[in-house]
Amino acid sequence: MIHETRFLISRKQFAIDLTTITGKQHPRGDLHAYSGRANAVWYRRKDGVTRACIGTLMLFSHYLPEPLDLEDPHAVLSADLDGRYGGDCDGRWDGERYWGAQEPAVMEQHLAILRPMLTDYPSAPASHDGWWTFQGA
Structure with a gap:
């Protein structure tokens, strides 16, 4: 992934909660394979x-x-990771309507992050490291 300092919606960037990055790796001949995930907005x-x-971002190579x-x-995010699937969206807020979880507690958690994001567009939440993209320069 590429870490960018400027937000551009056309670059399909993600802000990632660095504390949620998990994954495994194993040798693959002379190379190595990695498969993991992270929470992102x-x-x-x-x-x-x-x-x-x-939602969740799949990280793999x-x-x-x-x-x-x-x-x-x-180091994990800076690797040459494949992002062809993008993020798996668990919740979405457009300023009028919420789409996502049906459990009230999860919905409240999502909206606690999504409402300020939309109000402060294009800022990333303080708990997330932005902006990362899979797209080349």
């Missing part, structure tokens, strides 16, 4: 409406030249 726009999203330092979240 992101913005997307559809039909001119900006939405704040919360089958062809790493060296093993990753799994104790260093920035």
